[in-house]
Amino acid sequence: MARPRKPLLSRERIVTAALTLIDEDGLAALSTRRLAAELGVSGPSLYNHFAVKDEILDAVADTVVAQVDLSMFGGGEDWRTALLHWGRSYRAALAAHPNIVPFLAQGPGRRPAGLKMADAVFGAMVEAGWPPAHATRIGALMRYFVAGSALGSFARGFVGDATAYDPADYPHLQQAHRLAEHQQQVDEGAFETGLRALVDGLALQYEELTAGRPAGAGAGGPQTAG
């Protein structure tokens, strides 16, 4: 066919198809040839729109991260409430596409949505009175927790076969084969428990930090540091 009058492909079409393939069959199942076939073109066609395969993955990752709600920052919510709301939205966005999480969790790199999120979190924590170094740590530890929770289900990490848990070896895992049946309750319960614990624990550190300081700190001009 050579060059068509109207382009057959666009970055957007490619990214959408790639995300579908990744969701359905995993990151390893995304090959440029299979993706091209899904789009009705030949393999090398993709290279007119992306330089390398990793650039496709970058674009996929950024559309996933772009789904995270950031409206809780900059509004009037206090930092604890904001972290709780953000954490839930962040997890929901990633858990909807767990197979891309190992790629995405390498950091924002140059991806706009990832950078925008880091900017919003860091800015809001500094504004709330956290010293910049602490604000960075909060962004980091939240990513650790959220990415870890979205990376793989804890419950589905245990096989459903009861004979896999020999009582002589694993005396406390005699019910572990039932975990997968309650996957959602287990994973969401663990996430919520951990999220609350994190924010409660951070609140204790915040109190220690601001004990000798006037309330409403952070209003010392716009602080910017990593």
Next chain:
Amino acid sequence: MARPRKPLLSRERIVTAALTLIDEDGLAALSTRRLAAELGVSGPSLYNHFAVKDEILDAVADTVVAQVDLSMFGGGEDWRTALLHWGRSYRAALAAHPNIVPFLAQGPGRRPAGLKMADAVFGAMVEAGWPPAHATRIGALMRYFVAGSALGSFARGFVGDATAYDPADYPHLQQAHRLAEHQQQVDEGAFETGLRALVDGLALQYEELTAGRPAGAGAGGPQTAG
């Protein structure tokens, strides 16, 4: 050469070489052919020792998890101290081999070291007085946090090129290009801050839970549930 008088390969040699390759060049760089070449044999030889490539990865993952210290469970340490010590050892083991973490974080499956760890944590939390459902959640949320922290450095997730952070788009990231320089401080500081927050937050939940109960609970016989 056909069959040699003494086997050229063993599962152990294969696993050691695989882990080295993964550490040096990443999970994607581990091919059966390259691994075989490293061991001085032809590609198909590996299939005399492992049924499929994933079985090699399972063995690699289990040797990494086997490095985690579990001695803090079963000893006399209280659950908070035990979680802190375990969390640090768990992270150290995984952070030494970050490239295998995405695989390993899928859960223990049938891997002995992974199951042994899950068994020890769950048993110790129940013994400490946590209801079984909570003990499960603690195991889960700790894995979320530790795996997330070992999966990828937060600091190295930001490019070191200052021009990547346009002030108009990312007003609060004007120092982000310096993060990579302080990689270890940032990541270890964030991990330690998060670990303490988690354990402190869990302690608050524990107090609420045991408010109306006699101290030293959990001595109601060996409880086993997921």
Next chain:
DNA sequence: ACCTGAACACCGTTCAAGT
């Protein structure tokens, strides 16, 4: 500018053949 087929250097895995 945007697609194609051919080609290169790779993959994981199977299998018959060798000792």
Next chain:
DNA sequence: ACCTGAACACCGTTCAAGT
């Protein structure tokens, strides 16, 4: 039992050729 080379159906990417 444990290795080999040949073979199959795949990869990512480059490139000259087509319109």
